[in-house]
Amino acid sequence: MTCHRRLIVFVIAVAIGLVVALPGAHAAGPAITGTVKATGLSSNADAVVFVVQAPGTFKPPAEPMTMDQKQFQFIPHVMPVVLGTVVKFLNSDPTPHNVFSPDFEKYNLGTWPQGQTKDRPFAACAKFPCVYTQLCRVHPEMEGFVVVVQNPYFGVTDKAGHFAIDGVPPGSYTLAVWHPKLKAQPKPVIVEAGKPATVDFVLAR
Numbered sequence: 001m002t003c004h005r006r007l008i009v010f011v012i013a014v015a016i017g018l019v020v021a022l023p024g025a026h027a028a029g030p031a032i033t034g035t036v037k038a039t040g041l042s043s044n045a046d047a048v049v050f051v052v053q054a055p056g057t058f059k060p061p062a063e064p065m066t067m068d069q070k071q072f073q074f075i076p077h078v079m080p081v082v083l084g085t086v087v088k089f090l091n092s093d094p095t096p097h098n099v100f101s102p103d104f105e106k107y108n109l110g111t112w113p114q115g116q117t118k119d120r121p122f123a124a125c126a127k128f129p130c131v132y133t134q135l136c137r138v139h140p141e142m143e144g145f146v147v148v149v150q151n152p153y154f155g156v157t158d159k160a161g162h163f164a165i166d167g168v169p170p171g172s173y174t175l176a177v178w179h180p181k182l183k184a185q186p187k188p189v190i191v192e193a194g195k196p197a198t199v200d201f202v203l204a205r
């Protein structure tokens with residue numbers, strides 16, 4: 001091995017060592033993971049798994065979260081947001097869509113054409129989660145959900161039912177699930193530093 005090659009090997013070895021040794025940033029991973037089974041449904045997607053109440057107060061994201069209306073669907077179909085979040089409703093279809101909700105204080109943001117948006121803050125919730133059904137008066141088959149929660153510790157399941165919740169500080173919590181059609185009892189979870197917790201749910205009617 002030439003001196004030059006040895007140097008390259010050494011540099012690579014040091015680089016690998018650094019990546020492996022770095023605590024936190026890379027290795028942290030989600031604090032809580034698990035699987036949700038939606039009994040009787042073909043997909044396990046769209047279940048919101050969330051920490052019911054975490055200590056402290058939480059700032060909503062500085063930028064709005066976008067809910068799109070595309071190909072006659074609200075995308076994402078289910079969108080959890082921290083209390084105070086502004087949702088930007090976007091129309092991406094070449095036809096006008098409307099946005100209204102019959103829930104809680106109720107609202108109708110109007111009807112607008114492709115490419116335009118309207119912002120709405122979700123700043124009130126007496127008991128978490130506050131679920132606002134999103135509907136369109138032009139297309140009654142369209143439906144989506146904005147799920148207002150207290151803190152940023154939430155995840156949404158994929159089709160396989162997997163979810164992951166990042167950044168939960170160590171502590172004891174109650175983990176709950178909201179789903180458009182099915183229900184499950186909340187479960188206790190203890191998060192320990194550097195040790196991901198696993199919680200599984202079975203949803204039923």
Ligand SMILES: [Cu+2]
Binds near residue numbers: 097139
């Ligand atoms: Cu529509």
